[in-house]
Amino acid sequence: MMRALDLAEAIEAGDLTPATVLELSLEAIEVREADIRAFAHLDPDRARVMARHIPGTDGLFGLPIGFKDIIDTADLPTGYGSPIYAGHRPAADAPIVVMCEATQGLTLGKTATTEMAYLNPAPTFNPHNPKHTPGGSSAGSAAGVAAGFMPLAFGTQTGGSVIRPASFCGVAAMKPSYRLLPVQGVKPFAPLLDTLGLFGARVVDVAFGLAAISGRDLRVDGGDFGIPRFGVTRLPFAGEAERESEEALAHAIAALGTAGFPVADIDLPAAFADAHHAHKAINDFEGATSLLWEYTHRRDQLSPVLLQAIEAGRAISIAEFDRSRSLANRARKASHALFDDVDVVLTFSAPGLAPGRESTGDARYNKLVTLLGLPAVNVPGWRDSVTNLPVGVQVFGAFGDDQRVLAAAAMLEAALAKTA
Amino acid sequence: MMRALDLAEAIEAGDLTPATVLELSLEAIEVREADIRAFAHLDPDRARVMARHIPGTDGLFGLPIGFKDIIDTADLPTGYGSPIYAGHRPAADAPIVVMCEATQGLTLGKTATTEMAYLNPAPTFNPHNPKHTPGGSSAGSAAGVAAGFMPLAFGTQTGGSVIRPASFCGVAAMKPSYRLLPVQGVKPFAPLLDTLGLFGARVVDVAFGLAAISGRDLRVDGGDFGIPRFGVTRLPFAGEAERESEEALAHAIAALGTAGFPVADIDLPAAFADAHHAHKAINDFEGATSLLWEYTHRRDQLSPVLLQAIEAGRAISIAEFDRSRSLANRARKASHALFDDVDVVLTFSAPGLAPGRESTGDARYNKLVTLLGLPAVNVPGWRDSVTNLPVGVQVFGAFGDDQRVLAAAAMLEAALAKTA
Numbered sequence: 001m002m003r004a005l006d007l008a009e010a011i012e013a014g015d016l017t018p019a020t021v022l023e024l025s026l027e028a029i030e031v032r033e034a035d036i037r038a039f040a041h042l043d044p045d046r047a048r049v050m051a052r053h054i055p056g057t058d059g060l061f062g063l064p065i066g067f068k069d070i071i072d073t074a075d076l077p078t079g080y081g082s083p084i085y086a087g088h089r090p091a092a093d094a095p096i097v098v099m100c101e102a103t104q105g106l107t108l109g110k111t112a113t114t115e116m117a118y119l120n121p122a123p124t125f126n127p128h129n130p131k132h133t134p135g136g137s138s139a140g141s142a143a144g145v146a147a148g149f150m151p152l153a154f155g156t157q158t159g160g161s162v163i164r165p166a167s168f169c170g171v172a173a174m175k176p177s178y179r180l181l182p183v184q185g186v187k188p189f190a191p192l193l194d195t196l197g198l199f200g201a202r203v204v205d206v207a208f209g210l211a212a213i214s215g216r217d218l219r220v221d222g223g224d225f226g227i228p229r230f231g232v233t234r235l236p237f238a239g240e241a242e243r244e245s246e247e248a249l250a251h252a253i254a255a256l257g258t259a260g261f262p263v264a265d266i267d268l269p270a271a272f273a274d275a276h277h278a279h280k281a282i283n284d285f286e287g288a289t290s291l292l293w294e295y296t297h298r299r300d301q302l303s304p305v306l307l308q309a310i311e312a313g314r315a316i317s318i319a320e321f322d323r324s325r326s327l328a329n330r331a332r333k334a335s336h337a338l339f340d341d342v343d344v345v346l347t348f349s350a351p352g353l354a355p356g357r358e359s360t361g362d363a364r365y366n367k368l369v370t371l372l373g374l375p376a377v378n379v380p381g382w383r384d385s386v387t388n389l390p391v392g393v394q395v396f397g398a399f400g401d402d403q404r405v406l407a408a409a410a411m412l413e414a415a416l417a418k419t420a
Numbered sequence: 421m422m423r424a425l426d427l428a429e430a431i432e433a434g435d436l437t438p439a440t441v442l443e444l445s446l447e448a449i450e451v452r453e454a455d456i457r458a459f460a461h462l463d464p465d466r467a468r469v470m471a472r473h474i475p476g477t478d479g480l481f482g483l484p485i486g487f488k489d490i491i492d493t494a495d496l497p498t499g500y501g502s503p504i505y506a507g508h509r510p511a512a513d514a515p516i517v518v519m520c521e522a523t524q525g526l527t528l529g530k531t532a533t534t535e536m537a538y539l540n541p542a543p544t545f546n547p548h549n550p551k552h553t554p555g556g557s558s559a560g561s562a563a564g565v566a567a568g569f570m571p572l573a574f575g576t577q578t579g580g581s582v583i584r585p586a587s588f589c590g591v592a593a594m595k596p597s598y599r600l601l602p603v604q605g606v607k608p609f610a611p612l613l614d615t616l617g618l619f620g621a622r623v624v625d626v627a628f629g630l631a632a633i634s635g636r637d638l639r640v641d642g643g644d645f646g647i648p649r650f651g652v653t654r655l656p657f658a659g660e661a662e663r664e665s666e667e668a669l670a671h672a673i674a675a676l677g678t679a680g681f682p683v684a685d686i687d688l689p690a691a692f693a694d695a696h697h698a699h700k701a702i703n704d705f706e707g708a709t710s711l712l713w714e715y716t717h718r719r720d721q722l723s724p725v726l727l728q729a730i731e732a733g734r735a736i737s738i739a740e741f742d743r744s745r746s747l748a749n750r751a752r753k754a755s756h757a758l759f760d761d762v763d764v765v766l767t768f769s770a771p772g773l774a775p776g777r778e779s780t781g782d783a784r785y786n787k788l789v790t791l792l793g794l795p796a797v798n799v800p801g802w803r804d805s806v807t808n809l810p811v812g813v814q815v816f817g818a819f820g821d822d823q824r825v826l827a828a829a830a831m832l833e834a835a836l837a838k839t840a
Contacts, residue, residue: 074713088511092713099712182709184611188604191611216738289602292519293494293512318636322820400742 001171001201002028004151005208005221008061018062018106019051021151025064025108028148035130037123038144040069041077042109050106059103059212066145066153068138069110070117070187071196073097080187081113081122081137084298094185096154096196096213103212108150111140116291117156117189119360120303126168126354128389135165135350136360138199142169145199152209153199158189159283160350160366162197163394166378168354168361170390172413173199174206175366176402178373181214190286192325193279193370203377203410210402218403225407230256230395231266231342237273238364242352248382248391249348251419252412256346259415266342272368275331278324279367285321288313328371332399335372339398344408349378349392365394375402377409381416421591421621422448424571425628425641428481438482438526439471441571445484445528448568455550457543458564460489461497462529470526479523479632486565486573488558489530490537490607491616493517500607501533501542501557504718514605516574516616516633523632528570531560536711537576537609539780540723546588546774548809555585555770556780558619562589565619572629573619578609578703580770580786582617583814586798588774588781590810592626592833593619595786596822598793601634610706612745613699613790623797623830630822638823645827650676650815651686651762657693658784662772668802668811669768671839672832676766679835686762692788695751698744699787705741708733748791752819755792759818764828769798769812785814795822797829801836 002025010016026044033039047064054062067073070080072090079085097107112122114137122139126132127147134143138155142165145153155162157175166173174197181196188194198213200206204221211218232253234241241249256263288295288310294302295310302310338345348365355361369376376396383390395412397405422445430436446464453459467484474482487493490500492510499505521527532542534557542559546552547567554563558575562585565573575582577595586593594617601616608614618633620626624641631638652673654661661669676683708715708730714722715730722730758765768785775781789796796816803810815832817825 074717085511091505091508091510093717095709095712097713098716099709102712102716179612182611182706184608184710185713191602191604192599214738286602289515289519290604292515292522293517293605296518296522297494297513318634 001145001148002151003201004063004205007063007151008208011056011061018054018056021062022047022051022064022106025150032147036125036127036143036147038111038140038147038149040079040110040112040140043076047106047108054104054106056104060100060105060209062104062106063152064108064150065100065105066108066111066141066150067097068141068155069113070156071097071154072185073107073110076110078110081115082301084294084301092185095182099213111144111153113137114139114360115303115306116187117158117161118287118306118309120305121357121360128170131356132354132389133168133357133360135168135354137161138165141199142166142171145171145201151200151205155197155199156186157195157197157366157370158193159370160363163366163376163378164350164361164363166199167349167392170380171199171201172203172206172380173197173378174210174406175370175376176210177375177399180402188290190283190290192282192286195370203379203406203413207406207410218406220403220407220410225404227261228343228404228408228411230261230263230408231345232263233266233268233345233347235347235365235368237276241348244352244384244391245348245350248393251382252346252393252416255415255419256412258419261411264342266345269331269334269338271331271334274327275371276368278327279371281316281320281324282328282371284309284313285316332372335374335398344395344397344405347394349394353384353387353389353391369396373399375405377405379409379413381413421565421568422571423621424483424625427483427571428628431476431481438474438476441482442467442471442484442526445570452567456545456547456563456567458531458560458567458569460499460530460532460560463496467526467528474524474526476524480520480525480629482524482526483572484528484570485520485525486528486531486561486570487517488561488575489533490576491516491574492605493527493530496530498530501535502721504714504721512605515602519633531564531573533557534559534780535723535726536607537578537581538707538726538729540725541777541780548590551776552774552809553588553777553780555588555774557581558585561619562586562591565591565621571620571625575617575619576606577615577617577786577790578613579699579790580783583786583796583798584770584781584783586619587769587812590800591619591621592623592798592800593617594626594630594795594797594826595790596630597795597819600822608710610703610710612702612706615790623799623826623833627826627830638826640823640827640830645824647681648763648824648828648831650681650683650828651765652683653686653688653765653767655767655785655788657696661768664772664804664811665768665770668813671802672766672813672836675835675839676832678839681831684762686765689751689754689758691751691754694747695791696788698747699791701736701740701744702748702791704729704733705736752792755794755818764815764817764825767814769814773804773807773809773811789816793819795825797825799829799833801833
């Protein structure tokens with residue numbers, strides 16, 4: 001994989017240039033893209049022209065960035081993973097694209113997404129085994145980073161569309177606190193949930209990218225972040241995990257213990273279970289609203305799975321939607337007390353290994369954290385001994401405590417590396 | 421003015437048809453639009469074709485609806501009040517447009533907006549006196565309803581862009597609770613604040629329209645809504661009002677007293693003052709982010725006032741933005757206790773009469789309510805005896821308590837009518 005932090009340091013040191021890094025990226029794509037299909041749109045020549053004009057002196061140092069194809073770009077087609085929008089050219093770039101370019105990021109291309117970032121699979125293959133899904137909805141961003149096509153790529157999460165594909169593809173990723181990154185110009189699905197996230201090789205790479213783009217103190221390479229107090233939960237209201245995820249979690253707990261980090265079993269506030277179950281009504285109700293034009297005027301171009309979801313959303317009563325918002329608010333308030341006793345919480349990223357390509361996997365360990373708007377990181381570093389497929393674990397924390405979550409996740413990642 | 425509720429009842433009774441109501445609308449436009457300039461785009465022939473196909477049996481009964489020109493329409497140009505987007509045709513309708521059409525609303529045209537819904541005035545004139553602003557940013561919707569061009573029109577409020585122009589134009593309007601109406605497909609300015617609102621002749625008309633469109637129990641014609649307990653505040657942290665707004669408020673208090681409603685002076689929670697002052701940082705910071713593409717790539721097509729606002733927003737530190745969000749959350753929590761003692765709060769809608777056309781007026785009595793996401797209604801019914809210009813008063817209530825706010829506002833409107 002391309003490590004963003006190392007590449008940026010090499011460019012800063014004069015050992016690489018943005019143009020040479022881009023060629024590394026394009027070579028990897030040349031070799032494997034036909035088998036991975038991470039991109040919805042890629043224009044190598046445009047990227048080469050841009051790379052020549054990036055000084056590589058600061059910020060993202062000219063690193064190539066992938067953008068999930070529900071993020072608007074004025075100069076590249078933006079198809080939202082749907083035939084309705086084939087060849088669509090938005091009038092403007094989403095702010096996140098301009099923010100990346102303003103800090104010397106190179107817009108490499110648009111990465112494959114499930115249809116409207118919902119469940120209908122993208123054409124992308126899991127780089128570790130083409131029989132398996134890369135996860136969704138940010139399929140191309142996760143698979144592309146895993147395949148070494150680019151050091152950083154943006155996805156979005158409404159249920160589990162950042163953390164789950166990161167787990168399945170064996171890469172690091174963060175879904176930051178709600179609205180830490182701007183979602184203007186990103187095709188909405190459920191605005192109360194939709195959150196931009198970033199994929200990278202390691203946690204320190206993701207933190208480096210997020211810091212450069214947002215201007216926030218988020219880097220966790222170097223610096224003293226203390227000894228985080230980890231709490232562990234299996235999110236019991238979300239059902240049981242499969243063997244592989246249980247093993248990955250047990251392995252992470254053991255690695256933390258070996259590294260000398262305190263790890264405590266915790267009970268979650270009762271309001272969390274209610275909020276977990278409330279996610280679906282908010283997701284489906286708002287999704288049906290967001291896609292009302294498509295449902296009304298382009299219904300024959302919607303997949304059966306998306307059409308069914310919209311119809312399910314339309315069947316949700318306003319009373320249930322309002323009640324679900326209230327439950328979410330109650331759980332957000334309850335989350336404050338949780339973080340009196342622990343700094344971060346360790347749990348599953350996904351129920352198990354990446355399933356086959358007919359599905360994008362299950363977001364049941366991600367929905368609550370998304371609904372509460374809490375920062376969450378997928379920590380890679382463990383592989384199933386039978387299939388050799390990766391399985392990640394999830395670290396989440398208090399609203400706005402993004403740097404601490406990144407720091408704890410990086411410490412866990414380092415602890416896992418020592419056990420390998 | 422065209423009264424939505426009366427027109428709908430006449431259509432239901434068979435005394436009017438959607439086509440005849442449309443002709444009333446078009447006749448009024450024919451007579452006065454050149455002097456008012458409420459529309460950014462109007463296509464009478466398209467509207468006539470649509471009117472013939474609306475049965476007029478339910479919902480909005482074929483009533484013509486105006487949409488502020490920051491609301492995306494696939495079949496009508498959407499210019500966002502900016503030369504950057506002259507002739508822009510979005511790929512899809514905003515959900516609110518489809519929702520209106522799904523309930524037998526007739527999309528009449530796009531109403532004039534200030535540039536990107538910020539402060540650079542729209543070309544619109546105040547129907548009561550062309551030397552005065554109709555207010556902003558929803559200038560065309562307020563002026564158009566006041567001029568009798570259409571019974572209902574949508575605007576948006578980020579600071580005071582619904583309540584303020586309604587006050588200046590002498591019409592009723594509601595800014596509902598945050599996210600009661602979907603803002604997908606509406607050009608974002610500050611997503612933490614942006615709220616769709618509706619203008620109509622009277623409070624009962626606005627309530628009728630909102631109920632039909634949202635499917636919520638919001639109507640307040642007929643039914644027993646009890647005796648609302650009114651609290652009164654002058655929002656002291658927002659500065660003093662001018663003579664005319666003081667008189668309008670005093671008149672409203674007197675009318676309520678005469679009508680037998682309890683009215684109590686109230687003290688607002690201390691957190692409200694902090695939140696009032698926090699509005700600006702959130703507004704400007706998010707506005708600068710939303711318009712980052714325009715600022716970066718089309719700067720020469722931005723007005724000086726908008727450019728200055730974007731640059732002010734870019735100068736706001738992340739720490740100040742985060743702190744402002746925290747202050748807003750604290751005030752939201754504090755607002756619950758306020759509504760233990762009163763049902764609704766009466767205050768100013770605007771500092772005074774509509775100023776001249778070089779400005780759109782001041783939103784200082786609206787910002788807090790917008791930031792807290794509370795439902796608010798402008799109640800018209802009072803005119804300054806010197807200038808004969810209208811001045812409204814504002815009624816707001818607890819989050820989610822939209823029907824009670826409408827009911828109390830309608831009772832106040834009726835009480836004012838008795839004093840006329």
